[in-house]
Amino acid sequence: MTEQHLTVRWTGGIDGHLVLLDQNRLPGETAFLECRTVEDVWNAIKRLSVRGAPAIGVAAAYGVVVGVKEGRGVDEVCDYLATSRPTAVNLFWALERMRSVASRVVPDPGGLNERTQSRDGGPPGSLVDVLLNEARAIHDEDRQQCAAMALHGADLLADLPAGAGILTHCNTGALATGGDGTALAVIFELARRGKRLHVWVDETRPLLQGSRLTMWELQQRDVDAALICDSAAAQVMREGRVQAVITGADRIAANGDTANKIGTFSVATLARVFGIPFYVAAPTTTFDLSLTSGNDIPIEQRAAEEITNGFGAQTAPNNAAVYNPAFDVTPAELIAVIITDRGLVQPVSEANIRTMIGT
Numbered sequence: 116m117t118e119q120h121l122t123v124r125w126t127g128g129i130d131g132h133l134v135l136l137d138q139n140r141l142p143g144e145t146a147f148l149e150c151r152t153v154e155d156v157w158n159a160i161k162r163l164s165v166r167g168a169p170a171i172g173v174a175a176a177y178g179v180v181v182g183v184k185e186g187r188g189v190d191e192v193c194d195y196l197a198t199s200r201p202t203a204v205n206l207f208w209a210l211e212r213m214r215s216v217a218s219r220v221v222p223d224p225g226g227l228n229e230r231t232q233s234r235d236g237g238p239p240g241s242l243v244d245v246l247l248n249e250a251r252a253i254h255d256e257d258r259q260q261c262a263a264m265a266l267h268g269a270d271l272l273a274d275l276p277a278g279a280g281i282l283t284h285c286n287t288g289a290l291a292t293g294g295d296g297t298a299l300a301v302i303f304e305l306a307r308r309g310k311r312l313h314v315w316v317d318e319t320r321p322l323l324q325g326s327r328l329t330m331w332e333l334q335q336r337d338v339d340a341a342l343i344c345d346s347a348a349a350q351v352m353r354e355g356r357v358q359a360v361i362t363g364a365d366r367i368a369a370n371g372d373t374a375n376k377i378g379t380f381s382v383a384t385l386a387r388v389f390g391i392p393f394y395v396a397a398p399t400t401t402f403d404l405s406l407t408s409g410n411d412i413p414i415e416q417r418a419a420e421e422i423t424n425g426f427g428a429q430t431a432p433n434n435a436a437v438y439n440p441a442f443d444v445t446p447a448e449l450i451a452v453i454i455t456d457r458g459l460v461q462p463v464s465e466a467n468i469r470t471m472i473g474t
């Protein structure tokens with residue numbers, strides 16, 4: 116079994132529960148979290164046991180099933196899960212989809228697992244049945260979107276010379292999605308086509324998604340890669356070792372401004388300085404066309420201890436003041452192409468985004 120089957124999984128039928136690969140234990144240990152309450156799911160998202168924009172959306176969709184099985188209302192469960200993390204729009208997109216399917220079901224007074232009537236041609240079955248089917252559909256669609264992005268991205272990068280260097284930031288693979296990944300899926304597809312590449316992996320301070328998770332995934336798939344400190348990216352580019360940069364996204368505004376893991380904006384700026392193309396790979400579920408620009412994207416602030424006491428070592432004096440934004444926003448003008456499951460947005464403009472994604 117490969118890691119993409121382990122990241123988010125529903126075990127059993129309507130009596131089952133959600134199982135998550137605990138990403139906080141990687142790469143040392145492959146351990147699983149059994150989520151039987153909606154608090155379990157909320158904590159798993161908040162603490163980054165499950166992380167990466169699409170994977171958060173898929174986990175939250177199953178989380179709604181968990182909460183409703185506990186006898187709670189769909190709106191209450193969705194409102195609660197929506198408070199877990201603010202930046203990745205996939206979370207809110209998935210919760211809205213779950214709310215919407217539930218609103219088309221009229222629950223039978225006999226109980227949650229009784230047959231229900233459907234309203235407006237909505238799906239038949241018990242409320243839990245309907246929600247579980249919807250969560251599975253969201254998971255499945257994400258898997259397909261990853262596969263489509265991989266193909267579009269690999270076509271785009273097909274002309275890279277053999278041995279080309281590709282730099283990436285954070286983790287955007289099977290651990291971050293319901294499928295094979297976003298940016299990393301493009302790299303996997305290039306490797307599958309026989310392209311010889313060298314991947315430069317930013318360690319991604321402070322939580323080390325690059326070193327703990329991306330290196331782990333690349334090793335599992337035998338892709339040639341080297342880990343660098345985030346602060347080494349400029350020197351590696353200056354030495355001519357990087358021919359393309361590719362990252363994922365957590366939320367893309369209508370004008371193409373893109374929120375992604377803290378440090379992405381620095382990498383994009385460096386890429387511009389060195390004349391290296393900077394690509395973003397993201398599914399349609401990561402676009403938020405209700406926001407005109409990146410200025411409106413909410414940026415998650417995380418605990419000071421992630422910087423001062425990460426991974427069990429004290430690395431700052433007691434009571435050091437800390438500012439710890441978890442994401443930054445890369446302006447659209449620094450992005451050469453956005454690779455989506457529907458094709459390429461190139462050049463990155465509001466008109467091209469609306470044509471590709473909708474209104």
Ligand code: MRU
Pocket residue numbers: 163166167168169203284285286287288291292296297298324362363364365375376377441
């Ligand atoms: O805080 P995280 O680990 O959830 O942040 C994840 C990222 O920033 C990824 O780059 C992003 O979600 C795109 S992944 C498919």
